[in-house]
Amino acid sequence: MLTQTPKGTKDILPIESYKWQYIESQIAKVCTNFGYKEIRTPVFEHTELFQRGVGDTTDIVQKEMYTFLDKGNRSISLRPEGTAGVVRSYIENGMSSQPQPVKLYYNISAYRYEKMAKGRYREFHQFGVEAFGSKGPSIDVEIISLISLFFESLGLKDVGLNINSIGCPVCRKAYNEKLMNYFRPSLEKLCGLCNNRFERNPLRIIDCKEEKCKSITSGAPAILDNLCGECKEHFEGLKKGLDNLGIAYNIDKNIVRGLDYYTKTVFEFISENVGTQGTICGGGRYDGLVEACGGPSTPAIGFGLGIERLLMEMESQGVPIPLPQEVEIYIATIGEIADTYAGKLVYELRKRQIPAEKDLLQKSLKAQMKYADKLGAKYTIVLGDDEIKNNKATLKSMKNGEQIEVALDNIHEEIINRR
Numbered sequence: 151m152l153t154q155t156p157k158g159t160k161d162i163l164p165i166e167s168y169k170w171q172y173i174e175s176q177i178a179k180v181c182t183n184f185g186y187k188e189i190r191t192p193v194f195e196h197t198e199l200f201q202r203g204v205g206d207t208t209d210i211v212q213k214e215m216y217t218f219l220d221k222g223n224r225s226i227s228l229r230p231e232g233t234a235g236v237v238r239s240y241i242e243n244g245m246s247s248q249p250q251p252v253k254l255y256y257n258i259s260a261y262r263y264e265k266m267a268k269g270r271y272r273e274f275h276q277f278g279v280e281a282f283g284s285k286g287p288s289i290d291v292e293i294i295s296l297i298s299l300f301f302e303s304l305g306l307k308d309v310g311l312n313i314n315s316i317g318c319p320v321c322r323k324a325y326n327e328k329l330m331n332y333f334r335p336s337l338e339k340l341c342g343l344c345n346n347r348f349e350r351n352p353l354r355i356i357d358c359k360e361e362k363c364k365s366i367t368s369g370a371p372a373i374l375d376n377l378c379g380e381c382k383e384h385f386e387g388l389k390k391g392l393d394n395l396g397i398a399y400n401i402d403k404n405i406v407r408g409l410d411y412y413t414k415t416v417f418e419f420i421s422e423n424v425g426t427q428g429t430i431c432g433g434g435r436y437d438g439l440v441e442a443c444g445g446p447s448t449p450a451i452g453f454g455l456g457i458e459r460l461l462m463e464m465e466s467q468g469v470p471i472p473l474p475q476e477v478e479i480y481i482a483t484i485g486e487i488a489d490t491y492a493g494k495l496v497y498e499l500r501k502r503q504i505p506a507e508k509d510l511l512q513k514s515l516k517a518q519m520k521y522a523d524k525l526g527a528k529y530t531i532v533l534g535d536d537e538i539k540n541n542k543a544t545l546k547s548m549k550n551g552e553q554i555e556v557a558l559d560n561i562h563e564e565i566i567n568r569r
C-alpha cells in the first residue's frame with residue numbers, strides 16, 4: 151500500500167507530462183482567442199455547495215463524493231466537477247456586477263468514487279469553461295465552436311457532437327407529469343434510487359445506468375418533443391448557429407446529462423475510443439443554478455472536457471504531440487578544472503535559453519558520453535585542460551557526427567545559428 155497510488159488515481163510521469171503541458175498550452179491559446187479568462191478555485195468546498203449545485207438526486211452526490219468532516223466538524227467534499235465552485239466564486243466575488251458575459255475557464259483535478267473502467271478514474275482532470283450572463287443561443291454556439299476549434303488545433307478529427315434540449319422549469323413541469331404517468335406502472339421494476347428519484351426528479355431516471363431501469367426508460371417520452379415555445383425557439387437558434395459555422399451535429403433525444411443543473415441546451419462530444427460511456431466532453435446551459443446557490447438570476451452555460459479521455463482519443467487517432475525541447479548540448483569533462491569550468495559554461499548557456507547539461511556524478515568520460523546519448527543531446531563537447539587553455543573545443547553533432555572547432559566563449563552563437 152505504502153508504495154502504491156490509491157485505486158483510480160495515477161501518477162503523470164515525465165514521459166507523459168509533456169503531453170499534458172502541450173494540451174494545457176493549447177487550452178490557454180484557444181481560450182484567450184475566445185476571450186475566456188482562467189479561474190482557479192479550491193479543490194474542496196462545503197459539501198452543501200455540491201448538494202445544491204450538482205443536485206442531491208444525482209449519482210455524483212448520492213454515491214460518488216469524497217466527503218469528510220474536517221477538524222472543525224464541517225462537512226467538506228473534494229470537488230467532483232468544476233461548475234459548482236465557479237458558480238460559488240461568481241456569487242461570492244460579485245461578478246454579476248462586472249460587464250456580462252463573464253467568460254471563465256479552468257483546468258482542474260476532480261474526484262468521484264466511481265467503479266473503475268476504461269477512461270474512468272477516481273481522480274481525473276477536466277478542462278472546463280463557464281460563461282455567465284448571456285441568455286440567447288449565440289453563446290451556446292460560441293462555446294461549442296470553442297471545443298470544435300480546440301479539437302482542430304490538436305489535429306483531432308471526427309469527434310461526434312450530439313445535442314439536445316432538456317427544457318426549462320416551465321416545460322419540465324408538464325413533461326415531468328407525463329414521465330411520472332409513464333413510469334408509475336413500472337415503479338416496482340425500477341431500482342431503489344429511481345424510486346427515490348420518481349417524486350423528486352423523474353428526468354434523472356432516464357439517466358440511470360442499471361440494466362433493469364434502462365429497459366424501461368428506453369420507451370419513455372422525450373423532453374425534446376415536449377418543449378415550451380421559448381425552449382423550442384432557443385433550440386432552433388442553436389441549430390441555426392451551428393449550421394452557420396458548418397459545425398456538424400446529431401440530435402440525440404436521450405441526452406439528459408448526469409447533473410441536475412441543466413436547462414435547455416445540453417451537448418456531448420463522443421467517441422468510441424474513450425471507454426464505455428464514450429463521452430470526451432459534456433456540457434450545457436444551467437440558467438437556474440446561480441440563483442439556486444443564492445446569487446442573482448443569471449443565465450449560464452459551460453462544459454467539462456476530460457483530459458485523460460482526450461489523450462486516449464489523440465492516441466487512438468495517432469495524433470502526434472510535439473516532443474519536449476531536448477537537451478541541446480552536453481558538456482563532458484575530464485578533470486576537476488574542466489568540471490568547474492563546465493559548471494559556469496552550462497550556466498551561461500542556460501541563461502541564453504539553451505538547454506545544457508553536464509556531469510553531476512563524477513562519471514568516466516565514456517559513461518558521460520553514454521548518458522549524453524540517453525538524454526538525446528543534439529551536441530556534445532569534451533572539455534579538458536587543453537581546451538580551456540586554448541579557449542577551443544570540438545562541437546560534435548550527435549545526429550550526423552559532424553565536428554567543428556568552436557571558441558568556448560562562442561558556443562551559444564554556434565548553437566543558435568544552427569537551430
Ligand code: HAM
Binds near residue numbers: 431433435458
Ligand atoms: P460531466 O459530464 O460529469 O460534466 O464531466 C465532463 C467530462 O469529464 C466527461 O465528459 C469526461 O470526459 C470527464 N469525466 C467525468 N468523470 C470522469 C471520470 N470518473 N474519469 C475520467 N473522466 C471523467 C461535468 O462535470 C460538468 N461540470 C460539465 C459542465 C460544465 N457543464 C456545464 N459546465
